[in-house]
Amino acid sequence: MLFPDYRPRRLRQNENFRRMIRETRLSVDDLILPLFSVEGKRIRNPIPSMPGHYQLSVDNIVKEARAARDLGIPAVMVFGIPDKKDAMATSAHAKDGIVQKTVRALKDKVKDLVVITDVCLCEYTDHGHCGVVQDRVIDNDATLELLAKTALSHAQAGADMVAPSDMMDGRVAEIRDALDENGFESTPIMSYAAKYCSAFYYPFRQAAESAPKFGDRRTYQMDPANSLEAIREVTMDVEEGADIIMVKPALPYLDIICRVREEIDLPVAAYNVSGEFAMIKAADKLGWLDGRQVMMESLIAIRRAGADMILTYFAKEAARELASR
Numbered sequence: 001m002l003f004p005d006y007r008p009r010r011l012r013q014n015e016n017f018r019r020m021i022r023e024t025r026l027s028v029d030d031l032i033l034p035l036f037s038v039e040g041k042r043i044r045n046p047i048p049s050m051p052g053h054y055q056l057s058v059d060n061i062v063k064e065a066r067a068a069r070d071l072g073i074p075a076v077m078v079f080g081i082p083d084k085k086d087a088m089a090t091s092a093h094a095k096d097g098i099v100q101k102t103v104r105a106l107k108d109k110v111k112d113l114v115v116i117t118d119v120c121l122c123e124y125t126d127h128g129h130c131g132v133v134q135d136r137v138i139d140n141d142a143t144l145e146l147l148a149k150t151a152l153s154h155a156q157a158g159a160d161m162v163a164p165s166d167m168m169d170g171r172v173a174e175i176r177d178a179l180d181e182n183g184f185e186s187t188p189i190m191s192y193a194a195k196y197c198s199a200f201y202y203p204f205r206q207a208a209e210s211a212p213k214f215g216d217r218r219t220y221q222m223d224p225a226n227s228l229e230a231i232r233e234v235t236m237d238v239e240e241g242a243d244i245i246m247v248k249p250a251l252p253y254l255d256i257i258c259r260v261r262e263e264i265d266l267p268v269a270a271y272n273v274s275g276e277f278a279m280i281k282a283a284d285k286l287g288w289l290d291g292r293q294v295m296m297e298s299l300i301a302i303r304r305a306g307a308d309m310i311l312t313y314f315a316k317e318a319a320r321e322l323a324s325r
């Protein structure tokens, strides 16, 4: 394959040739829209670092979910922001907790939409950590039962899939058992399997009011320097019963998505997180790059790396863009 016998430019001459040899596609089928649910009525609090995203009360989240569904987006991921927080995250598994109420409303009012729930404690604990704290240490095993209770309460409210994002060891097995023992053997688990301790979550923590009050998440989320460890984490979750495994964040971790795709035969999700979204929006606002083009390039890059589905705050914009082509 040497010049001048081979000329790669031959098949780049026009858009039809380019379409014919395109190796990766992005479809609306690949997109999952994250949503933030708060108590109250008619609430629509803009999230400053995430333009176009809001903390929404249940009435408004129903409208937003319908709009996503009407654009062809197959699924949403629900995050809850409760009124009350305490040391044991009691509101995370309350029957009338914010996620539980939201899920019931969505399942009741929006047809043909998969409702996934984020299972974690950080939005519900007064200290902001993803697990139970004893003497300023996050207690893994004491957290498992609460996570399982939370996941079960989401399933009981009607969640189509639960997604643990806490990064405690052993939580997928614990959640799988709790679901199975209570008749939810058909409810799949999307595990945040390789979740890094990332500064790219900053806007999300504003949105979800979930920043830790002391210390950081380095004792449970992964070190950004590691990739073999991601394979161990993912393998563990597969063996514990995960149905979909996730890599998070996405753009700075395309190598991890690629490795996980090669090693694991389950569907792979990537979370294009809040900071990735905020950077593009900020640069677009400054006129420093074309946000729409960078969005589409980013999403196709995540697909090319091997993700089957992408959780992204761009879901609605990308769906509109895809529909217009």
Ligand code: PBG
Pocket (backbone or CB within 6 Å): 118, 120, 122, 130, 165, 166, 200, 201, 202, 203, 204, 205, 210, 272, 273, 274, 275
């Ligand atoms: C909860 C959770 C976080 C995100 C998803 N689930 C934040 C964190 O770990 O602090 C981040 C999502 C994003 O940045 O878009 N544990």
